[in-house]
Structures are given as C-alpha cells and as structure tokens.
Amino acid sequence: xxxxxxxxxxxxxxxSGIKVVGQMxxxxxxxxEQADKVLYVVSxxxxxxxxxxxxxxxxxxxxxxxxxxxxxxxxDEMVATILDEVRxxxxxxxxxxxxxxxxxxxxxxxxxxxxEEGYRAYMTPGISAEDCLFVDLExxxxxxxxxxxxxxxxxxxxxxxxxxxxxxxxxxxxIGTPTVPDAKPxxxxxxxxxxxxxxxxPPDHEIILYEAAIYPVCDxxxxxxxxxxxxxxxxxxxxxxxxxxxxxxxxDEVMMRRLGLxxxx
Numbered sequence: 001x002x003x004x005x006x007x008x009x010x011x012x013x014x015x016s017g018i019k020v021v022g023q024m025x026x027x028x029x030x031x032x033e034q035a036d037k038v039l040y041v042v043s044x045x046x047x048x049x050x051x052x053x054x055x056x057x058x059x060x061x062x063x064x065x066x067x068x069x070x071x072x073x074x075x076d077e078m079v080a081t082i083l084d085e086v087r088x089x090x091x092x093x094x095x096x097x098x099x100x101x102x103x104x105x106x107x108x109x110x111x112x113x114x115x116e117e118g119y120r121a122y123m124t125p126g127i128s129a130e131d132c133l134f135v136d137l138e139x140x141x142x143x144x145x146x147x148x149x150x151x152x153x154x155x156x157x158x159x160x161x162x163x164x165x166x167x168x169x170x171x172x173x174x175i176g177t178p179t180v181p182d183a184k185p186x187x188x189x190x191x192x193x194x195x196x197x198x199x200x201x202p203p204d205h206e207i208i209l210y211e212a213a214i215y216p217v218c219d220x221x222x223x224x225x226x227x228x229x230x231x232x233x234x235x236x237x238x239x240x241x242x243x244x245x246x247x248x249x250x251x252d253e254v255m256m257r258r259l260g261l262x263x264x265x
Contacts, residue, residue, distance in 0.1 A: 011082065032095060036090035099128035169193070172209075207230065
C-alpha cells in the first residue's frame with residue numbers, strides 16, 4: 001500500500017533535449033535550479049558543465065556505466081542512487097538526455113518507486129530524437145500514421161506492422177546488445193533486421209539512417225541507403241532507422257460514403 005506523502009523529499013524527472021543546452025525547456029531548467037540535488041545522464045560535456053553552473057549540487061550518474069556491465073544492472077544502481085537522495089528528504093531533480101520518458105528506464109522506475117514509498121514524484125515533457133526526426137525528415141505522423149518500435153523488441157516479438165505507414169526503429173546499432181554499445185553497430189543484428197524487413201519491402205527500398213544534430217552549428221546526419229545494404233551500412237550505433245511507407249493504403253469506399261466523404265479527400 002502506498003503511504004501518504006511525507007513533508008520532505010521529492011523527485012522530478014526532466015529531459016535535457018537533444019541539442020546542447022538549447023532544447024531544455026524553461027520548466028526543466030527551473031527544476032534544476034531549485035533542486036537540492038541534481039543527478040544526471042547526458043550525452044556530452046557541455047550540457048554537464050551547464051548543469052553544474054545551474055546547480056553546484058549536480059552529480060553525474062554516467063560513472064555507473066561499465067565495460068561489459070549489463071545495462072540492467074547499471075539502471076538498478078541509478079534508481080538506487082536517485083532514491084537514496086529522495087529518502088534523505090531532498091528535492092531531487094534527475095536529468096536525462098532527450099525526453100525523460102523515452103528510452104529512460106531508470107527515470108521511469110525511479111518515479112514508480114518514489115511514489116510507492118509515498119514521495120511526490122512527477123515528470124516534465126522534453127524534446128526527443130523522434131521530435132527532431134519529424135522536423136528534419138519533414139514527416140507529419142498525422143498524415144499516414146506512424147509506427148515506432150525498439151529494434152530488438154521488433155525482432156524478438158514479431159509485429160504485424162503496416163508497410164503502407166512510416167516505420168521508425170530505434171537503437172538499430174545495438175540490436176541484441178545488453179551492455180554499453182561499442183563504437184560500431186552490431187552487424188549480426190543488422191542482418192537479422194534486414195531479413196525481417198525484406199519480407200515486406202523490396203531490396204531496393206530506400207531507407208534512412210538518421211542521427212539528430214547535437215550541436216546548433218551541425219546538421220543532422222541523414223543517410224539514405226537501399227534496404228539490402230543495411231547490414232553493411234556505416235553509421236553511429238545510436239542512429240535511428242526510418243523506413244518510408246511502401247505506397248498508400250487502400251481506401252475503404254464503404255466507410256467513405258458512410259462518413260459523407262468524397263474519394264480523394
């Protein structure tokens with residue numbers, strides 16, 4: 001049973017955005033400044049230094065990662081570190097790269113654990129890699145719909161997806177990798193993914209390997225490649241795979257008439 005909230009100790013989980021500093025919301029920045037303790041996992045040193053300027057009581061959780069160390073164990077330790085500070089009665093702000101609710105296992109688990117123990121815990125929205133992808137590829141998810149899966153999950157839990165709708169696959173460079181990723185993508189995983197996609201798409205179907213720009217002066221990395229060449233493609237392991245739709249879905253003319261719509265609307 002969840003206890004009533006104590007008088008002290010709280011947790012807010014916020015995102016730093018993708019680009020350095022500029023994509024953190026004003027709401028998230030205020031939480032960082034007002035916290036008794038800031039614990040963070042960000043992707044580069046400039047954001048880390050900025051967090052320390054905003055709040056001298058900032059501390060990196062990145063030190064918990066280790067070579068050949070299972071990510072699950074690292075996440076367990078992050079949750080424990082965050083909750084230890086909350087239990088000490090502090091207003092804790094946990095900062096994670098991108099959107100705090102997108103691929104942030106320790107943030108979501110820390111929220112749930114803090115609430116279970118009776119502490120006030122909540123999250124604020126942020127900017128994710130998907131938000132950047134929508135902008136850089138000029139993709140409107142409302143036009144043809146949008147399907148989004150983590151790449152390993154997409155393979156181990158066979159999905160009934162629609163080739164006529166855009167498909168976004170996350171973490172394609174670390175398929176089947178439970179530890180901190182290497183500098184190069186997992187070729188065996190890419191081969192398995194290509195085989196699965198070739199069941200629905202032709203070999204020459206052009207896919208896009210996408211990396212959002214981290215620095216304001218840089219452009220995103222947008223690399224078109226034929227699907228058949230995916231296992232040999234060169235890209236950073238954090239890249240996201242975008243598979244454009246294969247034609248347009250059929251229109252249900254009976255439903256169109258029922259809704260009073262004209263074909264072509």
